[in-house]
Amino acid sequence: MHFGIGATEIAAGVFEKDEDEIFFNSVLINMETKEQLGVSRELVFGAVVNWCEENDEEVGFSYRNFLNAFNELSPELHKKILSVYKKAYHNGRVVEEIFAELLAAFEKDGSEDEKPKKKPARSRKSSKTASDGGELTIVK
Numbered sequence: 001m002h003f004g005i006g007a008t009e010i011a012a013g014v015f016e017k018d019e020d021e022i023f024f025n026s027v028l029i030n031m032e033t034k035e036q037l038g039v040s041r042e043l044v045f046g047a048v049v050n051w052c053e054e055n056d057e058e059v060g061f062s063y064r065n066f067l068n069a070f071n072e073l074s075p076e077l078h079k080k081i082l083s084v085y086k087k088a089y090h091n092g093r094v095v096e097e098i099f100a101e102l103l104a105a106f107e108k109d110g111s112e113d114e115k116p117k118k119k120p121a122r123s124r125k126s127s128k129t130a131s132d133g134g135e136l137t138i139v140k
Contacts, residue, residue, distance in 0.1 A: 001044065001047035001048050001050075001051050001081070001084065002047055002050045002051040002054055003043070003047045003050075003084070003085050003088035003090075003095070004050070004088055004089055004090060005019075005090065005091065006046075006050040006053075006054075007043060007046035007047040007049075007050040008022050008023050008026075008043065008046060008090070009046075010045075010046040010049050010050055010053075011042045011043050011045060011046030012046075014042075014045065014046070014049075014063070015042050017042070022040075022042055022043060022046070023043075023090060024102070025040055025042075026039055026040045026042075026043040026085070027039060027040075027082070027085075027095075027099050028040060029103070034103065034107075036082060036086075036099075037078065037079075037082070038078035038079065038081065038082050039078070039081050039082050039085045041066075041067065041070050043085075044070060044081060045063060045066050045070075047085075048066065086099070
């Protein structure tokens with residue numbers, strides 16, 4: 001596998017998605033535990049094809065062939081692929097650093113939403129209104 005912009009471009013072309021969408025969805029994360037589980041199949045496919053093209057190897061398999069093989073990988077192999085990917089470069093930056101920043105920003109945004117909000121203070125009105133029963137008509 002050869003990760004990087006080439007793999008992202010290949011995956012974007014094959015799956016008819018934006019390159020940023022491929023990249024920013026490339027690390028699979030358990031949102032409850034924040035554990036990084038693996039790399040998206042789209043990007044891994046792009047990385048395999050990218051390696052083949054760089055090494056003048058014929059891409060003698062279909063995406064379906066790839067999926068069948070990818071499906072058979074153990075969780076340990078997915079972690080190993082993730083480890084390799086996190087050390088790769090994307091636009092001159094290490095992938096692990098990019099995703100660490102993204103996760104930190106996401107956690108910061110989430111914690112701001114969880115802060116208790118102050119209840120709005122209500123002032124008492126001196127005149128009778130429908131909300132406090134003034135001039136209320138009950139219809140049966």
